[in-house]
Amino acid sequence: MIKMLTAYTTEVDFAEDALADLLPQLDLEKNLLKNSVGIISCYNEFIDTGVVGELCKALPFDTVGFTTLATAACGEAGRESLTLCVLTSDDVQFSTAYSADIKPDTYQKTIPDTYAAARKELGGDPSLAFAFLPMLGDITSSKMLGSLTNKAPGVPVFGTVSCSHNIKSEHRAIIHNGDAGDRTMALLLFHGEVNAKFFVISLSEGNIQKKRGTVTKSEMDLVMEVDGLTFVDYLESLGVPHNIIIDSPTTLPMMLDFGDGAQSTASGLYHIAPEGYALFGTEVPVGVKIALGKLDRNGILDTAKRS
Numbered sequence: 001m002i003k004m005l006t007a008y009t010t011e012v013d014f015a016e017d018a019l020a021d022l023l024p025q026l027d028l029e030k031n032l033l034k035n036s037v038g039i040i041s042c043y044n045e046f047i048d049t050g051v052v053g054e055l056c057k058a059l060p061f062d063t064v065g066f067t068t069l070a071t072a073a074c075g076e077a078g079r080e081s082l083t084l085c086v087l088t089s090d091d092v093q094f095s096t097a098y099s100a101d102i103k104p105d106t107y108q109k110t111i112p113d114t115y116a117a118a119r120k121e122l123g124g125d126p127s128l129a130f131a132f133l134p135m136l137g138d139i140t141s142s143k144m145l146g147s148l149t150n151k152a153p154g155v156p157v158f159g160t161v162s163c164s165h166n167i168k169s170e171h172r173a174i175i176h177n178g179d180a181g182d183r184t185m186a187l188l189l190f191h192g193e194v195n196a197k198f199f200v201i202s203l204s205e206g207n208i209q210k211k212r213g214t215v216t217k218s219e220m221d222l223v224m225e226v227d228g229l230t231f232v233d234y235l236e237s238l239g240v241p242h243n244i245i246i247d248s249p250t251t252l253p254m255m256l257d258f259g260d261g262a263q264s265t266a267s268g269l270y271h272i273a274p275e276g277y278a279l280f281g282t283e284v285p286v287g288v289k290i291a292l293g294k295l296d297r298n299g300i301l302d303t304a305k306r307s
Helices: 015-026 051-058 107-120 141-151 231-237 242-247 297-306
Strands: 003-009 035-042 063-067 071-073 076-078 082-089 093-098 128-133 157-161 174-176 179-181 186-191 213-219 222-226 254-257 265-267 269-272 278-280 289-292
Touching: 003 015, 003 071, 015 051, 015 082, 035 051, 035 093, 051 063, 051 082, 063 093, 063 128, 063 186, 071 082, 082 093, 093 107, 093 174, 107 141, 107 186, 128 141, 128 174, 141 157, 174 186, 222 231, 231 242
Parallel strands: 035 063, 128 157
Antiparallel strands: 003 082, 035 082, 063 174, 071 076, 093 186, 128 186, 174 179, 213 222, 213 289, 222 278, 254 265, 254 289, 269 278
């Protein structure tokens, strides 16, 4: 059994005040079991002001984490916030590892080495892995994940990529025990009775445009053209306002049909380049069919019911 504790704060300026806010919410002396690990998600300034570093020093266990657009816990939610999740258990063991910088010419060694370091500290075979990956323009998330799963066949992997409160900003980081880097990854492994189940639910059909385009020019996760138009021009041809595309691309889920007979999958947009190209959350080869999706209240409620 794994018990989860959560704490939330918006105190970004002073580490002492942030700890005074967070630690009482956890009541660690009362609630910690034999093995524990912390997961931090936060606004990037919590790193700059030293809050993350001091918090990690104050915790009697390893921490991993990432910067993100916004966090929510304990009935609160916001952008300039930090959430700490503590996993604690008597019968499940945890181990963590932090990578060197991940680069295009060395990631196929760096990522397996990081897994090996975490695996070495574990009491047995991993039953689950959490991977926190950097958002990089020169290596796709799918390639980084593939390098990990090739080293850990059969191990279910959950996780996310770092991002910023501003999609155009490169001010984002992966966290491990107070350290933070924009090209590093953090890994958390579980050993014990953990039976992970994953549920994938697509957008409602009513929230997906019927018109499909075909990717006609791309490079890894950078989609340059759809139906011979730049990605921005293609979306504008569908009636999407230019300012939404440029300023809020993350609000535009794109459905991808890879032509392999599988259900279409959704990908987020991370960035719109000046040339009108789009950085996707996954590799998008030429020939992939693409459709614009929509996120709204009714659609979210529908997918929640179907899960």
